Amino acid sequence: MDFTRAEMQCLIFQTIQQVGSPSQDVERTSHAVLVDKHFGHAMLEQLEISLQRVSENWESWRASASFSLLARRTLSLSQSPEVRARALDYVVELRSVCFKWLGRLKNRAAASTDDKQRSELHSRATEIALLCTSTYDVEDVDFDIILRQDSAISVLIQSSIIIQENHDSVQSEHQALYESLLQSHRAMMYRVFESLSTFVLKDSTGLCDAITANWASFHPTAASDWCLLEQPHHHWLAINSNTLLVHFNLLTAELLVNGLPLARLSSEFMQHEIIVPRGIGLFIVLVVVSPSYLRETKEFSSSRDLSFHNSFMVASHQITCLHPRDHLLPSSKYRHYVRVNDSWDEEDEEDEEDEDVAERYKAMMKMQEPLPRIDLNH
Structure with missing residues (x-):
């Protein structure tokens, strides 16, 4: 019997959960x-x-x-x-x-x-x-x-959280x-909800550790504790992390930072052809709202620490992309993918593999209106 096969798993699941014939006992x-x-x-x-x-x-x-x-x-x-x-x-x-x-x-x-x-x-x-x-x-x-x-x-x-982020794909x-x-x-999450919420409100260490593992910049305010929202939203917990309002759903494990999902950019960014070029083969750093938003008018940072550069920001129509392995290299390795202060490295435009990126950048510079800003109050 090969227990690693899906067919065997189905057989065991069906056999174990089959009701069977009644008896004189329970x-x-x-x-x-x-x-x-x-x-x-x-x-x-x-x-x-x-x-x-x-x-x-x-x-x-x-x-x-x-x-x-x-x-x-x-x-x-x-x-x-x-x-x-x-x-x-x-x-x-x-x-x-x-x-x-x-x-x-x-x-x-x-x-x-x-x-x-x-x-x-x-x-x-x-x-x-x-x-x-x-x-x-x-x-x-x-x-x-x-x-x-x-x-x-x-x-x-x-x-x-992993299930919540990936279950559709x-x-x-x-x-x-x-x-x-x-x-x-x-x-199971519905059944365990009452017990889980009771444990978390008494001691939130486990919840905080889990969120920190998925978001390196999570730092709950010392004077702030997790609290349940009122009915009918009592499955949501809320806490302040620096200047950010963090919500967590105990039923679905959805994590929101100032009302935005943790693991992806908004549709305005993801659906924009210039910012996310099709076929370019880049990996977009997982992003979250950054506490520096109010100070520097920047909205996002990486959700995990990266070597050399542990925070990548996005301004009004600026996005930082990098190859998955490039977090081990100096920023000069991927500078031709990044727009910084409306500048572009002309030397990299000579490479054939960068021509498409350069053209898209030039087209972006000609845009009359910047991308819509995300209103963090909604």
């Missing part, structure tokens, strides 16, 4: 064996061995998804305290392995120079993020135990199974 006939504590220990022992075998290979994530469901089914049906404790420990270990895979894929995607490969890596990262959040999909009575585990809230929110080997996992994630 458990269905096909589930009765899981009540036996000896079977529970034997099951978990094999799951522990299997996880050790695949822990260094992220491509075995589908096998781990099956392991997760088997462990959580054992947890939900067993009445033995020892089996339940062992199942909870196993879920923690599985989550740690998957989160390590997630970090590797994010780093590889950030360093990739190929659009197709980067898209593939983001797709796999999103599916592994769904695997991470599946480890929280336990019975309601176990939510408090799960959320008290070390780094549990931070991992849940970081994984959910995922290209899965088995699209129907992916949609099912995505729906299970959304249902």
Whole structure:
């Protein structure tokens, strides 16, 4: 049996969640064996061995998804305290392995120079993020135990942010199974919402760590705490970070900075042919609203620290682009992609590969009106 195949994952998911014939006991006939504590220990022992075998290979994530469901089914049906404790420990270990895979894929995607490969890596990262959040999909009575585990809230929110940012663009080997996992994630977030909000309002360390991991410039104001908005928006949390108002949605993991999404520019920028030339093959730095907006009339900065240049700004009709690997090089390497103070390096226009960029720049200079400014008050 090849647990890494999508077909095997579908078979196990269907078998485990099948209702089966009724019996005289609470458990269905096909589930009765899981009540036996000896079977529970034997099951978990094999799951522990299997996880050790695949822990260094992220491509075995589908096998781990099956392991997760088997462990959580054992947890939900067993009445033995020892089996339940062992199942909870196993879920923690599985989550740690998957989160390590997630970090590797994010780093590889950030360093990739190929659009197709980067898209593939983001797709796999999103599916592994769904695997991470599946480890929280336990019975309601176990939510408090799960959320008290070390780094549990931070991992849940970081994984959910990745899902939120990429779920629409995922290209899965088995699209129907992916949609099912995505729906299970959304249902779980609704179920865990009350417990999660209670934990976060008592101690926001996990939430702050998760946001900082996705936005390097996040610095909550010392005198400011996260607060829930009033009904019917009580799933939104708000806090001040320097001069910025930050909102976070506990249900969808959507992060807004002064009302703008964290991970992308507004449609005015992204749909502009001159600023984002088609076919140029550039990678646009993830951007967020910058605290320097009020001081310097600039609106965006990078969402993560980059070597040599940890902040790239956008003024009224100026955008900074760079090749993914160029964050390791001096700015002169990509100066011909950047407009600074209405200047252009004429020497680079002689290169054939830059001619199209230069022409687009000249056309932009002839524009009568600058691009629309983004109103941060809306």
